[in-house]
Amino acid sequence: MISLLGNPRPWHLCLDRTNWKIGKTDVNVLVLAVITARFRVPLMWTMLPHSGNSTTAQRIALMKRYLAYFDASTVRMLLADREFIGQEWFTFLVEQEIPFAIRMKEGQIVRTNGRELLVVASPYPATGAHILRQYKKRWLIECLFADSKTRGLNLEDTRLTLASKLSLLIAITAIAIALICRAAAQLMGHKYPARKKHGYCSKSWFRTGFDEVRRWMRSGPETPLVARNLVVPRRLRVGVV
Secondary structure (H helix, E strand, O other), rough: OOHOOOOOEEEEEEEEEEEEEEOOEEEEEEEEEEOOOOOOEEEEEEEEOOOOOOOOHHHHHHHHHHHHHHHHHHHEEEOOOOOOOOOOHHHHHOOOOOEEEEEEOOOOOOOOOOOOOOOOEOOOOOOOHHHHHHHHHHHHHHHHHHHHHHHHHHHOHHHHOOOOHHHHHHHHHHHHHHHHHHHHHHHHOOOOOOOOOOEEEOHHHHHHHHHHHHHHHHOOOOOOOOOOOOOOOOOOOOOOO
């Protein structure tokens, strides 16, 4: 995965859950994703055996798995929404020297002179405006979930509920997403998709790479399935947890 990403450390990490129902069964996945200027890819995840929010212990266990492979210095900032708060959780991140920007809940008691504020907790020694600019990148994990599901790879349509098989499928999906982002990077070079008058891209980065990979797959025998200049590691090891 890191070879496909081009090893762009340090990077932003996003922590969030994605969930859906298959009949009466809840599928609930806690995901830690890498976010860069050109990539948004699941890196590690935990299949939660229950519906609803993750526990502090589950979050800490996921971050410890990350720290077993990567140093804390690889994290430019950890971004998360209101679900991921708590004194024990914050203390763990501070002790591990992981900078973070995590939104607080509306009902949280915060001393302020203003009204209707978006309050983001962070130990990072920077201005509030800088922290909020970093926190805005959290939305990219929501885009990642859409890429994995309804707007892209249709992960939900597999109807899988067995945790081990679904976790393996997510691993394959993660590699596919990394390959798609890499294809977009190869195709666009230093450019980005054009924006329309309303400010949004005419075609997303993911869709640009997705269409390119599908073009390779539809190509005739005279065109390689994978572009010649796309380097894929010879050995890919997938760990399922």
